Amino acid sequence: MKNFKRFLMLGLLVLLLLAVPLSAQTRQFVLKFNHVLSPLDPYHEGFLKWAKAVEERTKGGLKIEVYHSAQLGVEEDILEQIRQGANVGQNTDAARMAMYVPEIGVMNCPYFVDSPEEVAKLKKMPTVHNWLKTLEEKYGFKVLSFTWIQGFRHFMTNKPIKKPEDLKGLRIRTPGTPVWQESIRALGATPVAIAFGDIYPALQQKAIDGVELVYNNIPGMRLYEVLKYVNETRHILLINFEVVSAKWFRSLPPTYQKILEEECDKAGLETTKVVFQKEEEVKKMIQEKGMIIVPTKDIDLEAFKKAGEKAYEVLKVKEVKDRIWKEMRKK
Amino acid sequence: MLLVVLFFFLFMLLGMPVVFAIAISGFLFFLQHPEIPITTPIQLPLTQNINFALLAIPLFITAGNMMNYTGITKRLIDLSVVLVGHLRGGLAQVTCILSALMGGVSGSAIADAAMEARMLGPEMIKRGLPKGYAAGALVYSSLEVPTIPPSIGLVLFGTIAQVSIGRLFAGGIVPGLLIMTFLMITVAITARIRNFAPLREKRASIGEIGSSFIKSIWAIIFPVILIVGLRGGLFTPSEVGALCVVYALFVGIFAYRELNFKNFIEALRGSAIDIGATMSLIAFSNIFSYGIVWEKIPEIISSWILGITNNPYVFYLILIVLLLIAGFFIDATVLILMLTAIFFPIAMRLGIDPVHFGLIFVIACAVGNFTPPVGAAMYAVCTILDVSLEEYIRESWPFLLAVVLAIITLVFFPDLVLFIPNLIFGK
Amino acid sequence: MRKIYEILGKIELYVAEVLLILIVVLVFSAGVSRTLKNPIYWANPLASFFFAWATMFAMDAAYRRDKLMNVDFLVKRFPQKIQSYIKIFNYLVILAFLIFLIVFGVKLAFIQRYRTFEGMYGFSYMWATLSIPVGSLLLSITTLVKIIDEITNLRRWRKELCS
Ligand code: NA
Numbered sequence: 001m002k003n004f005k006r007f008l009m010l011g012l013l014v015l016l017l018l019a020v021p022l023s024a025q026t027r028q029f030v031l032k033f034n035h036v037l038s039p040l041d042p043y044h045e046g047f048l049k050w051a052k053a054v055e056e057r058t059k060g061g062l063k064i065e066v067y068h069s070a071q072l073g074v075e076e077d078i079l080e081q082i083r084q085g086a087n088v089g090q091n092t093d094a095a096r097m098a099m100y101v102p103e104i105g106v107m108n109c110p111y112f113v114d115s116p117e118e119v120a121k122l123k124k125m126p127t128v129h130n131w132l133k134t135l136e137e138k139y140g141f142k143v144l145s146f147t148w149i150q151g152f153r154h155f156m157t158n159k160p161i162k163k164p165e166d167l168k169g170l171r172i173r174t175p176g177t178p179v180w181q182e183s184i185r186a187l188g189a190t191p192v193a194i195a196f197g198d199i200y201p202a203l204q205q206k207a208i209d210g211v212e213l214v215y216n217n218i219p220g221m222r223l224y225e226v227l228k229y230v231n232e233t234r235h236i237l238l239i240n241f242e243v244v245s246a247k248w249f250r251s252l253p254p255t256y257q258k259i260l261e262e263e264c265d266k267a268g269l270e271t272t273k274v275v276f277q278k279e280e281e282v283k284k285m286i287q288e289k290g291m292i293i294v295p296t297k298d299i300d301l302e303a304f305k306k307a308g309e310k311a312y313e314v315l316k317v318k319e320v321k322d323r324i325w326k327e328m329r330k331k
Numbered sequence: 332m333l334l335v336v337l338f339f340f341l342f343m344l345l346g347m348p349v350v351f352a353i354a355i356s357g358f359l360f361f362l363q364h365p366e367i368p369i370t371t372p373i374q375l376p377l378t379q380n381i382n383f384a385l386l387a388i389p390l391f392i393t394a395g396n397m398m399n400y401t402g403i404t405k406r407l408i409d410l411s412v413v414l415v416g417h418l419r420g421g422l423a424q425v426t427c428i429l430s431a432l433m434g435g436v437s438g439s440a441i442a443d444a445a446m447e448a449r450m451l452g453p454e455m456i457k458r459g460l461p462k463g464y465a466a467g468a469l470v471y472s473s474l475e476v477p478t479i480p481p482s483i484g485l486v487l488f489g490t491i492a493q494v495s496i497g498r499l500f501a502g503g504i505v506p507g508l509l510i511m512t513f514l515m516i517t518v519a520i521t522a523r524i525r526n527f528a529p530l531r532e533k534r535a536s537i538g539e540i541g542s543s544f545i546k547s548i549w550a551i552i553f554p555v556i557l558i559v560g561l562r563g564g565l566f567t568p569s570e571v572g573a574l575c576v577v578y579a580l581f582v583g584i585f586a587y588r589e590l591n592f593k594n595f596i597e598a599l600r601g602s603a604i605d606i607g608a609t610m611s612l613i614a615f616s617n618i619f620s621y622g623i624v625w626e627k628i629p630e631i632i633s634s635w636i637l638g639i640t641n642n643p644y645v646f647y648l649i650l651i652v653l654l655l656i657a658g659f660f661i662d663a664t665v666l667i668l669m670l671t672a673i674f675f676p677i678a679m680r681l682g683i684d685p686v687h688f689g690l691i692f693v694i695a696c697a698v699g700n701f702t703p704p705v706g707a708a709m710y711a712v713c714t715i716l717d718v719s720l721e722e723y724i725r726e727s728w729p730f731l732l733a734v735v736l737a738i739i740t741l742v743f744f745p746d747l748v749l750f751i752p753n754l755i756f757g758k
Numbered sequence: 759m760r761k762i763y764e765i766l767g768k769i770e771l772y773v774a775e776v777l778l779i780l781i782v783v784l785v786f787s788a789g790v791s792r793t794l795k796n797p798i799y800w801a802n803p804l805a806s807f808f809f810a811w812a813t814m815f816a817m818d819a820a821y822r823r824d825k826l827m828n829v830d831f832l833v834k835r836f837p838q839k840i841q842s843y844i845k846i847f848n849y850l851v852i853l854a855f856l857i858f859l860i861v862f863g864v865k866l867a868f869i870q871r872y873r874t875f876e877g878m879y880g881f882s883y884m885w886a887t888l889s890i891p892v893g894s895l896l897l898s899i900t901t902l903v904k905i906i907d908e909i910t911n912l913r914r915w916r917k918e919l920c921s
């Protein structure tokens with residue numbers, strides 16, 4: 001019995017050891033920033049630039065570590081971590097934010113905005129301001145910036161697409177969120193939810209007939225090996241959200257908060273420029289690799305816009321769209 | 332992370348089930364990092380459990396178990412005996428061939444080694460093969476099973492590294508046959524030196540081989556169907572897994588008519604248990620891997636190795652030595668789960684073909700199942716045949732040597748791996 | 759008590775088997791329907807959802823039968839009694855971890871009630887999250903029974919030694 005007691009004591013001691021965090025806490029702030037894109041994507045370099053600028057301005061007090069290719073985990077998992085106050089950040093989109101505040105989904109609907117200039121206007125709008133506030137107060141997301149624009153999304157397939165009917169019966173990969181699925185369905189295709197990383201094998205195995213992505217996704221994923229046409233449907237101008245935890249954000253000194261936000265906006269604007277420059281290079285490169293581009297002028301955009309209206313109705317954001325378009329003086 | 336690794340080994344040596352050892356030691360990392368939400372260790376296994384790509388694994392396990400009840404196994408044994416029974420070492424040669432045949436329907440080395448030990452082991456010993464030698468042949472030949480498609484190890488690697496599973500599967504065919512050849516040569520040499528008798532008097536006639544071949548045709552065309560399914564683009568790997576189960580049922584019910592409801596339930600039950608053991612390990616080891624990425628350990632190891640060399644062959648040498656040593660203590664599945672994220676990026680930096688790397692990596696990890704003191708396939712066989720570890724070590728080293736030589740051959744001749752995938756899927 | 763434990767074991771295995779069959783059917787029909795260019799978009803996500811539950815139930819089934827892989831070459835060299843103590847220590851550590859999974863698993867499920875299960879509209883992710891705490895509850899019951907068995911063994915040996 002004596003033996004047993006001694007043994008129990010030892011066990012308890014070990015358990016106690018386990019429960020005590022062993023590493024010393026340092027006062028330096030670290031943000032682990034995750035994105036799903038490849039290290040070759042202009043965004044990765046953009047995030048590294050942002051990290052460098054923030055580290056310099058805070059004299060090393062706030063450090064950002066960038067993780068590419070979803071190394072830190074699945075996007076949806078990271079978002080939930082952010083809600084719980086972790087020092088992680090994520091590059092995400094309106095469709096995912098719409099899972100929390102449904103109205104935001106409007107930003108991810110077909111033909112909602114036509115240019116980066118219109119996106120810049122968005123941030124000043126009272127409606128948008130309210131969304132950000134709800135995200136922060138109710139769900140714990142701090143949106144640092146949405147000046148990061150990834151370019152226009154186009155359908156990429158193995159046959160030319162000129163009008164919505166051409167998409168009929170085609171299985172097009174989309175992210176799994178309802179907003180994406182409904183938008184793509186409205187435009188005439190059959191959405192198939194597949195993770196970003198599985199796109200290449202799915203195309204290779206013909207589990208899907210095409211994708212809808214931006215030009216800059218093509219080289220990193222070697223899509224020219226498995227797809228023939230880029231149809232410039234410009235159906236969504238992809239606005240990205242850089243989000244961190246509101247709780248973590250509040251724990252930063254106010255000067256750091258300001259620097260983090262400012263530099264994020266700044267890096268976003270620069271990266272957007274790079275993105276559009278790079279698209280031109282990519283266009284040249286993929287044509288050399290044998291892809292065919294169906295330019296916007298050959299596409300019945302009006303028909304696509306009309307078809308896209310359905311997404312607003314299904315997602316019940318038509319009224320929101322009308323309101324914002326009115327505020328923007330857009331028809 | 333050092334603390335995590337220390338506790339992992341402590342818990343393992345204390346005999347805690349590996350799944351808990353790896354999960355609990357991995358969990359310690361989160362206690363050291365209060366800035367990460369404490370719910371993360373719950374999210375991580377869940378994310379693996381709902382990962383559609385990994386669904387291929389339980390489906391392949393189920394298909395393999397069903398196959399054992401369809402009568403396929405029995406026919407494959409007959410075929411193996413007819414093919415090589417006249418050679419010296421008899422049943423040791425049979426197990427080399429049989430594993431290659433079984434490789435086409437099953438994906439796990441451990442399951443195959445255990446099954447063959449039960450079916451062939453006692454007979455091998457009765458016919459005069461030393462116990463340790465029989466165990467060695469049974470254990471090492473099971474390496475052919477995860478090399479020849481389908482393969483659980485390759486699905487895991489392909490999912491983590493995002494490499495086409497179809498290509499990996501196609502890439503496994505020649506290496507599997509190569510390993511078989513090397514092992515058969517080893518048996519031939521050792522059998523001559525030690526004067527083991529053959530199983531049957533003389534070589535089987537062409538007619539005998541032909542009829543035995545036709546009887547086993549349902550199993551032999553199986554890997555062909557598998558790769559055609561993946562190549563034809565009809566199915567994703569998980570769907571091919573489901574197709575395999577349906578195929579096994581079809582063969583069992585309509586072709587051989589040996590599968591009845593009772594067998595079916597038994598196979599299902601066995602599969603559920605196997606899946607519980609395998610998938611829980613895959614799910615919960617995700618807790619452990621998280622800290623590895625968080626602390627950027629892949630980058631640290633990568634810059635360390637790239638600091639030593641930029642030569643792919645030297646890298647392969649370091650990799651194989653490391654994996655063999657790690658394999659003494661850690662089993663294949665865990666090795667693949669922990670180390671793919673570390674070594675795959677280095678291989679890419681060095682310009683190595685992802686499929687070539689995948690095959691070498693998975694095969695070298697699989698050897699960890701065979702080497703003492705920790706090896707699941709070795710345990711299974713030695714327990715069934717009642718072989719002591721000393722006997723096993725003394726008798727099995729020629730097989731280890733043969734397998735290592737096979738891996739080195741594959742390193743120096745990448746086309747052995749890449750020829751078939753390039754042929755089927757294009758460059 | 760034993761009886762309930764055994765019935766529980768039968769139920770969990772039965773559920774795991776049924777889920778396994780459903781997974782095969784779902785994944786197979788998803789593949790077939792897609793080949794026929796008419797995909798059932800919810801079949802694969804639903805299969806993944808079942809998979810989460812099946813794994814946890816099957817894990818406990820394997821644990822009950824001591825089929826979870828472990829390494830015992832070192833422990834086996836100790837005398838029986840020490841082996842028992844080590845086992846009890848292991849089970850206590852496991853139990854503590856499982857209790858953590860139960861408590862925080864329920865909490866995580868609650869936190870994630872807004873999250874949609876990828877590919878299935880209007881279906882909360884929470885239902886998948888719950889597989890971890892529920893599975894852990896089954897595992898912790900098994901662990902408790904194993905602890906009791908081990909203590910009984912110890913007692914028996916002591917009696918045999920005394921008599
Ligand atoms: Na064998």
Ligand code: NA
Binds near residue numbers: 475481
């Ligand atoms: Na195999």
